[in-house]
Amino acid sequence: MSLRTEPMTVNVGPQHPSTHGVFRLRITFDGEEIVEVEPVFGYLHRGTEKLAEERNYVQIVTLTDRLDYVSSMINNQAYCLGVEKLLGVEPPPRAKYMRTIAAELQRVASHLMGIGFFLQDLGTLGTPLMYCFRMREKILDLFEMLCGARITVSYMRPGGVLDDAPAEFWPALDAFLEGFPSEFGEIEQLVLENEIVMVRTRGVSTLPLDVAINGSVSGPVLRASGLAWDWRKMDPYDAYADVEFDVPVAAGGDNYDRFWVRMQEVHQSIRIVRQCIQQIEPGPVRLALPLVLRPKPGAEAYGRVEASKGELAFYLVSDGGVSPYRMKIRSPSLINLTVTEHLLVGWKLADMIVTLGSMDINMGEVDR
Amino acid sequence: MSGLYQFIYETAVIILPSWTSHLVAGLSIMIILVNAVLMGAAVFVWMERRLIGRFHNRIGPNRWGPFGMFQPFADMLKLVFKEDIIPANADKPVFILVPIAMLMPVILMMAVVPFAQNTALANLNVGVLYVLAVTSVTTLAIFMAGWSSNNRFAMFGAARGVAVLISYEVPVVISLLGVVLVTGSMSLADVVSAQTVPFLLVQPLAFFVFLAGTSAELNRTPFDVAEAESELVAGYHTEFSGVKFALIQAAEFGGVAASAAVIVTLFLSGWAGPASAYLGWLWFLLKVGVIAFVFIWIRATYPRLRVDQIMALAWKFLLPLSLINLLAIVLEVFFLRDASGVLTTADLWIMAGINIVLAVSAIALFGSLISEKVSPNIWQPGAGLPEPTPAVAFPAREVR
Numbered sequence: 001m002s003l004r005t006e007p008m009t010v011n012v013g014p015q016h017p018s019t020h021g022v023f024r025l026r027i028t029f030d031g032e033e034i035v036e037v038e039p040v041f042g043y044l045h046r047g048t049e050k051l052a053e054e055r056n057y058v059q060i061v062t063l064t065d066r067l068d069y070v071s072s073m074i075n076n077q078a079y080c081l082g083v084e085k086l087l088g089v090e091p092p093p094r095a096k097y098m099r100t101i102a103a104e105l106q107r108v109a110s111h112l113m114g115i116g117f118f119l120q121d122l123g124t125l126g127t128p129l130m131y132c133f134r135m136r137e138k139i140l141d142l143f144e145m146l147c148g149a150r151i152t153v154s155y156m157r158p159g160g161v162l163d164d165a166p167a168e169f170w171p172a173l174d175a176f177l178e179g180f181p182s183e184f185g186e187i188e189q190l191v192l193e194n195e196i197v198m199v200r201t202r203g204v205s206t207l208p209l210d211v212a213i214n215g216s217v218s219g220p221v222l223r224a225s226g227l228a229w230d231w232r233k234m235d236p237y238d239a240y241a242d243v244e245f246d247v248p249v250a251a252g253g254d255n256y257d258r259f260w261v262r263m264q265e266v267h268q269s270i271r272i273v274r275q276c277i278q279q280i281e282p283g284p285v286r287l288a289l290p291l292v293l294r295p296k297p298g299a300e301a302y303g304r305v306e307a308s309k310g311e312l313a314f315y316l317v318s319d320g321g322v323s324p325y326r327m328k329i330r331s332p333s334l335i336n337l338t339v340t341e342h343l344l345v346g347w348k349l350a351d352m353i354v355t356l357g358s359m360d361i362n363m364g365e366v367d368r
Numbered sequence: 369m370s371g372l373y374q375f376i377y378e379t380a381v382i383i384l385p386s387w388t389s390h391l392v393a394g395l396s397i398m399i400i401l402v403n404a405v406l407m408g409a410a411v412f413v414w415m416e417r418r419l420i421g422r423f424h425n426r427i428g429p430n431r432w433g434p435f436g437m438f439q440p441f442a443d444m445l446k447l448v449f450k451e452d453i454i455p456a457n458a459d460k461p462v463f464i465l466v467p468i469a470m471l472m473p474v475i476l477m478m479a480v481v482p483f484a485q486n487t488a489l490a491n492l493n494v495g496v497l498y499v500l501a502v503t504s505v506t507t508l509a510i511f512m513a514g515w516s517s518n519n520r521f522a523m524f525g526a527a528r529g530v531a532v533l534i535s536y537e538v539p540v541v542i543s544l545l546g547v548v549l550v551t552g553s554m555s556l557a558d559v560v561s562a563q564t565v566p567f568l569l570v571q572p573l574a575f576f577v578f579l580a581g582t583s584a585e586l587n588r589t590p591f592d593v594a595e596a597e598s599e600l601v602a603g604y605h606t607e608f609s610g611v612k613f614a615l616i617q618a619a620e621f622g623g624v625a626a627s628a629a630v631i632v633t634l635f636l637s638g639w640a641g642p643a644s645a646y647l648g649w650l651w652f653l654l655k656v657g658v659i660a661f662v663f664i665w666i667r668a669t670y671p672r673l674r675v676d677q678i679m680a681l682a683w684k685f686l687l688p689l690s691l692i693n694l695l696a697i698v699l700e701v702f703f704l705r706d707a708s709g710v711l712t713t714a715d716l717w718i719m720a721g722i723n724i725v726l727a728v729s730a731i732a733l734f735g736s737l738i739s740e741k742v743s744p745n746i747w748q749p750g751a752g753l754p755e756p757t758p759a760v761a762f763p764a765r766e767v768r
Contacts, residue, residue, distance in 0.1 A: 010520045018598040032524070032675065121598045123672025125589060130424035196590055196671045349524065350674045353599045 007035060014043050018121050018353050021363025025340075025352075032348045037341050041334075044367035052327040057083050057158055057293040060327070064314075065152035067331065068365040070113045073106035073143070074307040076156035081237055082303020082314040083158035086295045089287055093239075095160035097280040100239040101173075102146065102155055103305070104269040104276070109139040110308035111220075111262045111269075114360035118259055119191055121357035122200055131187045138176050145169045158293060160286030173277065180270060192263060201255035205343045205355040208253060215338040219310025220261045221359060225253035231306035243275040255351075258358040292322050309333050309360055333365040373397060401489055405475045408629075409622030410440040415657075416621070416664050423668035444614055452610035455518055462516035467608070467615035469509035474622045476502045481629045482557050484639045484648030495556035496548055499630055500541060503585060506623070507533040510594060510604050513616075517607035525603030528675050529594030532584055535679055536591075539686040540581035543574040546697040547634050550711060550719075560638035565716040568635045572727040573693035575635045577686050579662075582627045584678065587620070588663060590670040591678055598672075628659040685734050692730050696723060 013024035022043035028036035048067065052060045064079045065072040077099055084091065091099075116132030140150040146169060147155040147162050155162050191197050207217070212225040222229055230247045232240040248264035250257035297320030304313040310332025319325040336359055343359075344352050373393050380389035414429070414437055421428020429436035454463055480495040482488040492498050507530055514526020548554055550570065551562040559567075568575050584591035587603075595603030605616050632638055632655040639648030673681065700722065704715040711719075 008520060017601060119671065123589060123592065123596060123598055124670065125420065125668055127423055127668050130426065134425055190669075191671075194671070196673060199677060200671060200674060348674060348676070350593070350596070350599050350672075 005030070012352075018117075018357070020117065020356065020361055021366075023356075023361065023363055023366070025344075027344075027349075027352070029349065032350075034344050034347055034349070034352060037344045039337060039340050041337075041363070041366050044363045046368065048368045049327050049329060053323055053325070056322045057295075057324070058291065060324075061157065062152070062154045065154055066364060067329065067368060068110075068307065068309065068312075068333065068362045069151055070362060071106050071110040071308045072151065072153050073102045073155060074110075074305055074312065076154065077103050077238070078303050078305040078307065078312045079314045080156045080158050080303070081305065082301050082316045083293065083295075085301035085303055086299050086316050086318055087158065087289070087293060089159055089289070091160045091287060092284045094164075094280060094283040095285045095287075096238040097276050098161045098165065098285055099156055100243070101273055101276045101280075102143070102153075102161070103238070104272045105139050105142060107269045107308045108266050109136045111266050112136045112139075114262050114308070114357075115187070115259065115266075118262075118354070118357040118360070119197075121353045122197060128187055128191055131183070131190075135180065135183050138179075142169065142172060142176060145172060157286060159289045160284070162286075164285045170277070173273075177270060177274060177277075184266060188263065192260075198256065200350075201259065201354060201358070203252070204255045204351050205347055205358070206252060206254045207339060207343060211339060211342050212253065215335075215342075217310070217336050217339055219307070219332050219336065220265065221258055221310065221336050221339075223248065224250045224257035224261045226251045231304060231311055235304065237305060239276060239279070240272075242279060243272050245269075245272050255354055255358040258360075262360070294320060294322060296320065304330075307332055309362065309365070310336055329368055331365040331368060333359075333361040333363075334368075337361060337366065397489060401479055402475055405478050405622045405626065406618060408478075408625035409474075409618045410444075412625040412660055413440040413443070413617075413621045415660060416667075419661065419664045420668050423665075444618075447614035447617075448611050450610040450613075452612060453607075455607050457518045458607070459516035459518070462512050463607075464612075466509055466513045466516065467612045467619070469512060470506065470616050470619035471622070473502045473505040473509075474619050474626050477626045477630065480556050481626070481633055482560055482638055483652055485645060486557075488557060491555060491557050494554045496544055496554045496559070496634075499556075500537075500544065503627075504533070504537060506585070513604040513608070517604075519607050521600045521602075522604050522606045525594045525596070525600045525606070528596075529587065529604055531675065532587075532591060532593060532678055532682075535682040536581045536584040536686070539577050539682060539690040540585070542687070542690040542694055543571075543577040543581070544634070546571050546574045546693050549694075549697050549701050550716075556633050556638075560633060560640060562711075563637035563640060564713040565720055566635065566637040569720040569724065570716050571635075571693055571697060571719075571723050573689050573696075573723065573730060575631075576727065576731065577690045577693070578631065578635065580681075580686055582631065583663060583666065584682070586623050586627055586663075588624070589667045590673045592672055593675045593678060596672055624660065624663055625656065628656045628663065631659050632656050684737075688734055689730055692726070693723075696726055 007028045007030050009026060009028045011024060012027055013019035014022040019025070022041075024040040024043065026038040026040060027034055046066070048063050051063055055063065061076055061079060064075040067075050112132040112135055116129035119128040120126060143153055143155070144150050146165055147153050149155075207221065207225050209225045209227055212222050213227070217225075218229070226249060228247045228249045231237075232245075233247055245268045248261050248268065250261050295318035297318065299318045301316050302313055303316070304311060311330065312332055313330040315326075315328040315330070316324045317326040343355050347355065376393040376396050377389050380392045384392065417439060418428040418436065429439035432438045432442050454460060477499055479489045480492050480498055482491070510529040510533070511526050514522045514524075514529070547559060547567055550567070551559045553559070553562075587594045595605065597603070600606070605613065608616055629652075632652060636655045636659070638655075639652040641647065641651030644651060697719075700719045701711065704718060705711055
């Protein structure tokens with residue numbers, strides 16, 4: 001005897017506890033199994049690209065903070081690299097190191113959020129998330145010393161950074177680096193080889209390398225599928241050419257691999273920060289540029305960094321005015337979502353939430 | 369019950385007619401029971417929030433009362449004053465019945481639990497059976513909640529909840545048969561007095577299965593699929609608000625307190641302890657606190673399993689374990705009892721020795737079997753980094 005069943009369409013989001021913001025998925029379920037997925041986004045659209053055409057080049061820095069609001073330092077960096085290419089200038093060496101330190105600390109903070117919410121989506125009652133927040137708080141305290149802000153930092157400027165770090169920053173950074181490995185070790189011990197985490201994530205929602213490449217996926221999601229592709233190695237910017245680090249790569253492309261790659265990248269980021277502290281030398285941190293920048297008419301530039309979620313780039317076109325003629329943002333979260341359907345169809349409702357968590361999208365960046 | 373009932377009746381009958389005195393005595397007992405459960409729930413809510421706060425490296429509630437002890441009452445008061453929303457197209461009578469159907473079994477369950485010597489409200493001769501029967505009413509309540517609230521997430525939660533509850537009933541019942549066999553009675557008072565050696569030692573397998581099964585029936589992590597808050601918003605009680613939500617929460621937390629009391633009675637020798645004639649209630653509460661702590665500890669630590677994995681755990685892991693336990697207990701009771709069918713304390717210690725070895729080996733054996741079946745063996749995270757795919761196939765683009 002076969003029972004008559006019919007598919008059920010459910011709106012997951014935009015008001016759902018674990019869609020990481022206001023993401024919405026129209027999902028058709030056959031029982032618990034997903035047969036059709038339609039991602040819907042745009043609920044957080046603020047028109048950043050259009051706003052940029054009305055602001056001058058320094059003011060736009062504050063707009064970039066609000067893109068991926070858990071990694072604003074890296075957004076600043078990508079935009080400032082773009083403007084510097086547009087102007088044809090190079091920031092002083094100390095500024096490059098300051099940017100690298102800030103960006104790597106921000107990468108740690110962003111990955112901690114990614115790891116914490118991934119585990120939250122797995123159903124832990126917030127314990128790993130709170131551990132992650134505890135570590136992230138210390139990084140935000142360091143940012144507060146650098147620029148007075150914790151989330152929307154606006155620390156970097158075209159041609160350098162806002163200001164040199166205050167004297168108390170360096171001992172605080174040392175203290176943070178001293179305590180971090182043991183604190184991060186606690187959470188690694190708790191979850192990295194946890195039987196339930198393994199069972200829930202290994203072999204679930206695998207992303208083959210060819211699908212990932214066709215989908216233009218980047219960042220930890222791509223590296224989890226088995227390609228050692230990292231713009232910090234491929235096209236070194238700021239101080240990355242002078243520091244040593246590995247690019248963690250996993251082979252399976254499943255949820256566990258994406259999570260594992262993030263866990264390993266945290267260690268590499270800490271390694272980079274340690275080297276930067278040793279290599280940094282005194283000097284100016286900002287070029288003497290006019291407050292209102294006017295690049296040459298017709299100049300184009302593509303400022304690109306390896307952000308915590310993938311390749312983040314700002315494509316800038318100047319018409320000689322005080323604001324860009326066009327600013328196009330290549331946001332990794334949005335482009336990583338191109339493989340959503342491949343990842344979700346055929347898996348269960350519970351896996352869908354975990355997969356979304358392992359993608360580590362940020363709606364501020366998806367909707368811009 | 370009889371003692372207290374008799375006392376209230378005899379006091380009341382001095383001034384009241386006989387039938388009114390029966391009514392007064394009955395209602396007094398009911399009020400005591402309901403309040404005991406609700407107070408137990410409140411204490412457990414406070415304990416859970418406080419402890420989970422500590423597990424999170426937070427302080428937890430500390431504003432209202434000493435150590436935030438009145439927090440549950442403040443929560444309750446807030447919820448009572450909230451608007452009580454019944455969604456459009458909800459099945460109204462069923463929707464209204466749900467909180468009552470949730471809370472009732474929890475209160476009824478407490479009625480047979482002996483808090484101290486001769487201090488159970490009802491010393492039923494089929495106590496164990498009664499507890500099992502009453503707890504399965506929760507299944508119905510969960511399904512009523514999902515069905516009546518006209519919400520697809522609630523329906524998901526209800527379908528999952530019913531599947532889990534029905535599956536876990538089987539190993540739980542079989543593990544309790546061992547307890548009944550050794551005791552020779554289904555009365556909870558007899559179960560306590562038979563535990564000259566706590567049944568935790570005599571049949572550790574049954575305790576393990578019962579603990580796992582109970583936490584599944586209570587919808588607690590790692591088995592909380594029915595209300596998986598990261599997946600299903602709030603599961604079967606998504607649409608409940610105001611006083612209905614308060615009652616459902618009370619039922620949930622009271623359920624944990626009541627189940628802890630049942631576990632203590634069945635496996636940790638209930639109120640028995642030094643000077644138990646006077647301090648029985650203290651030992652009982654201490655043991656309930658320990659079991660409640662274990663529940664909270666597990667909840668704060670583990671992620672959630674997927675619903676099919678929970679089913680696999682019930683049928684492939686817990687059911688065989690409970691059957692092994694039952695078989696072992698049957699054989700041991702058959703060979704160890706004397707002519708009148710009584711087991712001495714020495715017999716119980718012999719059983720404990722055999723069963724602890726059996727439990728460790730059985731859990732190790734079935735644990736290894738299930739881990740191979742459940743986890744897909746695709747890729748092992750190595751000690752070092754695996755060989756990366758070289759990126760030469762994608763030359764860096766020309767950057768303007």
